[in-house]
Amino acid sequence: MTQPASTNSAADVEANKNVERLPDSYYTQFLSASALKRKPSPIRGLFPLENTPGLISLLAGKPNPTTFPFTELSFKTRSPTNPEEEITLTVDGDELKQGLQYSDTAGTKPLLDWLFGLQERFHGRKRGEGWRISVGSGSQDLIYKAVQALVNPRDPVLVESPVYAGTIPMFENLSCEQIEVETDAQGICSGSLRYILESWPTGKPKPKILYTVPYGCNPTGMTATLERRKEVLQLAQEHDFLILEDDPYFYLYYGEAPRYPSYFALEQADLKQTGHVLRFDSFSKVLSAGIRIGFASGPTPLLTAIDTHTATSNLQSSSLTQAIAATLLNSWGYDGFQAHIERVADFYREKRDVFERAMKKHLQGLAEWSTPEAGMFFWFKLLLYDDPSEDGDSKAVIETTAFNRGVLALPGTAFLPNGRKTAYVRASFSLTPEEDVDTAIGRLRDAILDAKKE
Numbered sequence: 001m002t003q004p005a006s007t008n009s010a011a012d013v014e015a016n017k018n019v020e021r022l023p024d025s026y027y028t029q030f031l032s033a034s035a036l037k038r039k040p041s042p043i044r045g046l047f048p049l050e051n052t053p054g055l056i057s058l059l060a061g062k063p064n065p066t067t068f069p070f071t072e073l074s075f076k077t078r079s080p081t082n083p084e085e086e087i088t089l090t091v092d093g094d095e096l097k098q099g100l101q102y103s104d105t106a107g108t109k110p111l112l113d114w115l116f117g118l119q120e121r122f123h124g125r126k127r128g129e130g131w132r133i134s135v136g137s138g139s140q141d142l143i144y145k146a147v148q149a150l151v152n153p154r155d156p157v158l159v160e161s162p163v164y165a166g167t168i169p170m171f172e173n174l175s176c177e178q179i180e181v182e183t184d185a186q187g188i189c190s191g192s193l194r195y196i197l198e199s200w201p202t203g204k205p206k207p208k209i210l211y212t213v214p215y216g217c218n219p220t221g222m223t224a225t226l227e228r229r230k231e232v233l234q235l236a237q238e239h240d241f242l243i244l245e246d247d248p249y250f251y252l253y254y255g256e257a258p259r260y261p262s263y264f265a266l267e268q269a270d271l272k273q274t275g276h277v278l279r280f281d282s283f284s285k286v287l288s289a290g291i292r293i294g295f296a297s298g299p300t301p302l303l304t305a306i307d308t309h310t311a312t313s314n315l316q317s318s319s320l321t322q323a324i325a326a327t328l329l330n331s332w333g334y335d336g337f338q339a340h341i342e343r344v345a346d347f348y349r350e351k352r353d354v355f356e357r358a359m360k361k362h363l364q365g366l367a368e369w370s371t372p373e374a375g376m377f378f379w380f381k382l383l384l385y386d387d388p389s390e391d392g393d394s395k396a397v398i399e400t401t402a403f404n405r406g407v408l409a410l411p412g413t414a415f416l417p418n419g420r421k422t423a424y425v426r427a428s429f430s431l432t433p434e435e436d437v438d439t440a441i442g443r444l445r446d447a448i449l450d451a452k453k454e
């Protein structure tokens with residue numbers, strides 16, 4: 001069973017008194033020219049004043065919800081502690097009214113309140129200590145806005161390599177120099193990162209961000225070890241860069257308990273200095289991908305820059321899905337949420353085991369891999385040549401040979417910023433029913449054998 005990264009004991013609270021918080025002024029050096037140019041929305045900035053007692057607001061162009069065709073929303077769910085028990089939950093009254101209306105840019109109050117409690121429970125970070133949360137339309141929305149807020153055209157950026165393919169166009173569109181930091185089954189190779197930073201040419205502006213997916217990485221499946229996390233954080237402090245901790249697979253950890261602390265937890269607990277980590281969470285893998293709820297947690301000036309972007313792009317993420325999520329989560333409570341994610345993690349552990357059994361059966365000598373401890377991906381190297389020094393290219397094997405055999409996966413080149421050739425492949429094991437796994441991996445074996453003959 002998985003366990004929370006940190007529980008807030010009296011000792012933790014006492015220890016946190018010695019934590020230094022980076023001042024807001026520290027972040028000016030990180031903000032992009034476009035973020036510095038953005039002005040806060042004159043209307044949205046005044047939204048909080050509408051809550052002043054006795055005030056009559058003529059401020060915003062909010063539609064009158066009495067004209068909306070929804071009077072109540074009900075949905076059925078399973079009890080997180082007893083999946084046999086079906087529960088009906090209803091969003092109505094003020095909650096529904098708020099859900100049907102525009103809300104604050106950073107998110108609705110009921111959901112934000114719940115999320116602050118969640119971050120305290122899992123990361124030991126207390127509300128009101130110089131950081132805050134913004135909700136986005138999935139974490140992708142927030143990552144994109146964070147990149148826009150932090151990166152100027154042609155800036156160098158540090159990215160773990162291979163890297164989540166969804167970030168590559170963000171950096172390409174800004175013509176960034178994507179500096180690939182090597183990773184292995186333990187996470188970012190901190191020695192390589194140190195080398196990059198210490199041999200940085202004098203006079204060249206240093207990278208301001210490092211992007212990483214520390215749990216069950218997409219695509220490599222790796223989970224960064226405690227040692228590596230500590231070393232990377234240390235480097236962030238020494239070399240003044242921000243860690244963009246993209247952690248959608250945090251709750252899909254099925255390795256040994258206790259789990260490693262997040263960077264967001266560790267900067268407080270180990271570094272004793274908070275402010276180097278901008279963390280992205282997602283409900284996509286644990287509540288629903290279609291609900292489009294992600295949330296960013298980090299230093300207030302960075303969240304403000306993200307919100308200022310939101311206020312001119314999509315205004316806010318859906319109040320209605322936030323109302324649905326808040327109703328569900330408040331009915332579960334934190335213990336219910338914990339029970340739910342443990343069951344989800346157990347589900348994916350089982351899926352991983354089924355998949356790996358088939359890989360061991362069919363791919364011995366034809367592929368190499370490490371076993372993931374979180375997430376939903378196997379990252380494996382096709383052994384296309386008898387000479388191990390020859391690397392090969394998985395693209396044609398996967399897109400043509402394997403496809404013709406009736407199986408599809410993703411060639412690893414999609415996860416390399418310069419699109420270079422690689423013998424690696426990403427296979428997702430989240431959806432395939434057990435009865436199809438053996439067939440799929442058997443087809444992959446045949447495709448590799450075909451390719452070896454060519």
Ligand code: PMP
Nearest residue numbers: 138139140164213218282284294
């Ligand atoms: N980051 C990573 C590493 C992902 O794998 C994904 C989903 N594919 C996302 C971000 C985007 O997730 P969301 O649905 O929260 O936008």
